[in-house]
Amino acid sequence: MSEAMPNAAIVLSAEALAAIDYEVAKYPAGKQASAVMSALRIAQKEKGYLANETIEYVAAYLSIPAIRAFEVATFYNMYDLKPVGQNKLCLCTNLPCMLNGALKTAAELKKQLGIDFGETTADGEWTLKEGECFGACAAAPAIIVNNEKMFENITPDKVATFLQEVAEQNQNKPAAQSQSKESTNPPDKI
Amino acid sequence: MKIKLEINGKTVSVNGGATIMEAAQQVNAYIPHFCYHEKLSIAANCRMCMVDVEKSPKAVPACATPALDGMVVRTDSERAKKAQHGVMEFLLINHPLDCPICDQGGECQLQDLAVGYGISRSRYQEEKRVVFEKNLGPLISTDMTRCIHCTRCVRFGREVAGIMELGMTGRGEHAEIMPFVERTVNSELSGNMIDICPVGALTSKPFRYSARTWELKNHSSVATHDSWGSHLTIQVKDNLVKRVLPQKSADIHEHWISDRDRFSYEGLTSADRALAPMARTTGGAILQETSWQNAMQMSAQELKAACEKYGPDKVGFFVSPRASSEEALLTNRIAAHLGCHNIDSRLRQYHFAGEEVSGLDINALMQAKTILFIGAEPARELPLLAAHLRQKKKKKKIFSIGAMNIGTQVPLAEQILTTPNEFSHLLERLLTTLGGKTSAECLTLENDLFSNADSNKLPIEKIATKLSADTIICLGDSARAAVNYGVIATLAKQLATHLGCALGSLSDGGNGIGVRRAGALPTPDGMDSAKMLRADLRAIVLLRCEPADFSEQVLAKRALQNADFVCAITTHSSGVNKFVSTLLPAAEFSETDGTYTNGNNETNVVAAAVPPPEKARPGWKILRLLGEYLSVEGFDFNDLSAVRGWLGAQQSAQEAPLPVQQVALPNKQGGTAALPVFCLYGGVPLYNSDILVRRATALQKTNYSKSARIAHLHPEDMQQNGLDEGSTIRICDSEGNEEQTTIAADTLLARGVLRFSPRQLTAVHALTIQAVAEEKTA
Numbered sequence: 001m002s003e004a005m006p007n008a009a010i011v012l013s014a015e016a017l018a019a020i021d022y023e024v025a026k027y028p029a030g031k032q033a034s035a036v037m038s039a040l041r042i043a044q045k046e047k048g049y050l051a052n053e054t055i056e057y058v059a060a061y062l063s064i065p066a067i068r069a070f071e072v073a074t075f076y077n078m079y080d081l082k083p084v085g086q087n088k089l090c091l092c093t094n095l096p097c098m099l100n101g102a103l104k105t106a107a108e109l110k111k112q113l114g115i116d117f118g119e120t121t122a123d124g125e126w127t128l129k130e131g132e133c134f135g136a137c138a139a140a141p142a143i144i145v146n147n148e149k150m151f152e153n154i155t156p157d158k159v160a161t162f163l164q165e166v167a168e169q170n171q172n173k174p175a176a177q178s179q180s181k182e183s184t185n186p187p188d189k190i
Numbered sequence: 191m192k193i194k195l196e197i198n199g200k201t202v203s204v205n206g207g208a209t210i211m212e213a214a215q216q217v218n219a220y221i222p223h224f225c226y227h228e229k230l231s232i233a234a235n236c237r238m239c240m241v242d243v244e245k246s247p248k249a250v251p252a253c254a255t256p257a258l259d260g261m262v263v264r265t266d267s268e269r270a271k272k273a274q275h276g277v278m279e280f281l282l283i284n285h286p287l288d289c290p291i292c293d294q295g296g297e298c299q300l301q302d303l304a305v306g307y308g309i310s311r312s313r314y315q316e317e318k319r320v321v322f323e324k325n326l327g328p329l330i331s332t333d334m335t336r337c338i339h340c341t342r343c344v345r346f347g348r349e350v351a352g353i354m355e356l357g358m359t360g361r362g363e364h365a366e367i368m369p370f371v372e373r374t375v376n377s378e379l380s381g382n383m384i385d386i387c388p389v390g391a392l393t394s395k396p397f398r399y400s401a402r403t404w405e406l407k408n409h410s411s412v413a414t415h416d417s418w419g420s421h422l423t424i425q426v427k428d429n430l431v432k433r434v435l436p437q438k439s440a441d442i443h444e445h446w447i448s449d450r451d452r453f454s455y456e457g458l459t460s461a462d463r464a465l466a467p468m469a470r471t472t473g474g475a476i477l478q479e480t481s482w483q484n485a486m487q488m489s490a491q492e493l494k495a496a497c498e499k500y501g502p503d504k505v506g507f508f509v510s511p512r513a514s515s516e517e518a519l520l521t522n523r524i525a526a527h528l529g530c531h532n533i534d535s536r537l538r539q540y541h542f543a544g545e546e547v548s549g550l551d552i553n554a555l556m557q558a559k560t561i562l563f564i565g566a567e568p569a570r571e572l573p574l575l576a577a578h579l580r581q582k583k584k585k586k587k588i589f590s591i592g593a594m595n596i597g598t599q600v601p602l603a604e605q606i607l608t609t610p611n612e613f614s615h616l617l618e619r620l621l622t623t624l625g626g627k628t629s630a631e632c633l634t635l636e637n638d639l640f641s642n643a644d645s646n647k648l649p650i651e652k653i654a655t656k657l658s659a660d661t662i663i664c665l666g667d668s669a670r671a672a673v674n675y676g677v678i679a680t681l682a683k684q685l686a687t688h689l690g691c692a693l694g695s696l697s698d699g700g701n702g703i704g705v706r707r708a709g710a711l712p713t714p715d716g717m718d719s720a721k722m723l724r725a726d727l728r729a730i731v732l733l734r735c736e737p738a739d740f741s742e743q744v745l746a747k748r749a750l751q752n753a754d755f756v757c758a759i760t761t762h763s764s765g766v767n768k769f770v771s772t773l774l775p776a777a778e779f780s781e782t783d784g785t786y787t788n789g790n791n792e793t794n795v796v797a798a799a800v801p802p803p804e805k806a807r808p809g810w811k812i813l814r815l816l817g818e819y820l821s822v823e824g825f826d827f828n829d830l831s832a833v834r835g836w837l838g839a840q841q842s843a844q845e846a847p848l849p850v851q852q853v854a855l856p857n858k859q860g861g862t863a864a865l866p867v868f869c870l871y872g873g874v875p876l877y878n879s880d881i882l883v884r885r886a887t888a889l890q891k892t893n894y895s896k897s898a899r900i901a902h903l904h905p906e907d908m909q910q911n912g913l914d915e916g917s918t919i920r921i922c923d924s925e926g927n928e929e930q931t932t933i934a935a936d937t938l939l940a941r942g943v944l945r946f947s948p949r950q951l952t953a954v955h956a957l958t959i960q961a962v963a964e965e966k967t968a
Binding site: 052056065066067068070071074075076 | 353354355356357358359360361369370371
């Protein structure tokens, strides 16, 4: 039980901890374990991915055993246990998407990015992942980018424009955000 | 409220809220299951217990479906059977079909149920999944490919062991049972996971591949490592104890045993087992094997000679609290015959002036609304008591005054962390806060020497107001090892009397109460163990104990070294063979008949499961023969029934409490003035408690044992003294002895407390520590 002071790379920022406190406050006192999913999400957003140390830190913060947070982190697809690229593409391959050609889209994505599922490009720009149903079956095949923005009806012929769009959006839009991210998070993400 | 339902055509009446599974058990309608366990929460994730409920559109899991009034359940209808067969086929898809090489074969629930509910051939042609083994430590062996994800082990950890060390990670086909990042399972109850695993995924590492269940013969027995006295099933093959399992019982013992009780049997076959009588040659140089007759003759002669030459005051008998009551009684008779009053079994106590506290009334404990622990660490001393107190439905307020934070072991309402030197002071304050008066002998206390500067801020009042007649006060071994235990015990007794509440002790040892009652206590003319060690005894008899059983190891070794004659009636030789003149090999637990009394005052008569190895003999036979050589009256019996008769008579005669002696405190001046003084924690490390456990190889490899070999301090104490984790320190006592060890931080310790098992020190209640400069070639 001897826990040394956690090293600085693991500790979450005051903002992140405040965000976790906000989630914890949604549950009755003593039920802080219920906030584990939100807490892991917040930690992942700050750190880029969930290292074992981060999971352990979050667990300690919520006073739950590390394995309990680890169970949650490994159960859900949207938690990344390894570093991911700037753009994480999550392609649904469940039944409706697959019937609508998700596997062909996958083949095209793999060809254009030069990576397989679960891999990251050498420049650290792209990660391709296999997703589970997003509830967007009407717009299959669907892709979620960085856990936040969904792109619909990505058939193989639309892959090139889709990739371009994502690349551009990421360059233009959240400049401030990505910079602040970078400052707390040295380039260990790759 | 009672409800009535029909199961397989039979009417059952159960309490509202009962499940179909529980109702079915009443009419002996067997429902196959894996994840359901009566002592664990309901998970309903194996799906094996599907039953057919009338008007329900599909089969439902019996373990998770509440029984309802008027329900009609069939466990063997076509639909139920089809569901059960379907589930079984799925369970076997990824399960290796290699029972002949699986250690669980023959006692595997999956194997058994596959016979009843599986088909004889697999229809599954595809690749099976493979899951890598996990290293869970020296006790549990894994074959995770065999796991069917019932999560019994996970629930056991969370609900009974109180520490969630295993979890189910991943999802669907990728689900695996594992600890967090290659940690091991360290719970002191972890062995129970082996029992509840319905397949061969978790098996016993020490037992692995050494026998099949159908080759084993079962014997009932009782564990002797703590005063909980768990009921055991000892499994034997070829006259060797192969495995120890819990015996299920409806009472407090439930289904669980501690790892100490489960794996200690390994010590029975340790390399230093005493297998033949030994005697030292006349020159005294060599200890060599001899005949029983020779060894006995020599022992008797030397004992008699010592008594005649130096007087019986110079002879001492030390009895292990793990000895059987018969052995203690016979030792007492021999001592009495020699006119010797020096006999004691309290080997881990320094201070004897004061009240004696022993026993733990389970009934009082169950009914108590509040519990006050003094210097106790329940998970280490009585692992199953801690498991019991963790159960949420028992709403008790637990308070602790101790040298270690036990909040991780049992749910605490309030605790005071302090050094063992402070316990008496705090008890006195509790008593005065409650308006009680301390009796004269306690007021001689010089508490100020150790007084904690902040002690006025401690939540004494908060605890005091919660204490009532419905309280039980429990003393632990950290209190028993304190410099003024007699004062602590006296004050605890006064507090209990003032409140009109119960008082108990966790640290009696396996049969501590039994041996004391049978006479392993000094008479008023005799000396207690601490005095005996300092009395320059000329002849010493050790009954199943060795220096490591004493809290004052160094003094014990010195006393044995200085004595002219030492006779050890012992099971293991390595601790004593340097000192003994005669060594009489005795039988261990499971090898001898005996009577044992647990903390709850229940007396169990146990029969031997195996014969003692080679020339070793049961302790009572050795003592009987020794007594005969000494011509002790009445020692011509041939079986234990005579001794048990005496035991009954002795018990009623010994009920009168020992007189309270005047309390005098040992000298507390310690150390060099410039250095901070630390107090020894005093608790006996979990797997260091007795002669057998110290030789149980797997237990000695656990993280518990590893951490017990070094010293621990609170991290702030380390910082203040400029010590780093893992650095070497020199520990000095007030008598100028010193020893070196490695130091590590333990956040659970109180400030000013050093957790450490001293081997060289004699005055352990005031220790100073210094960093040893590392000789580095820069």
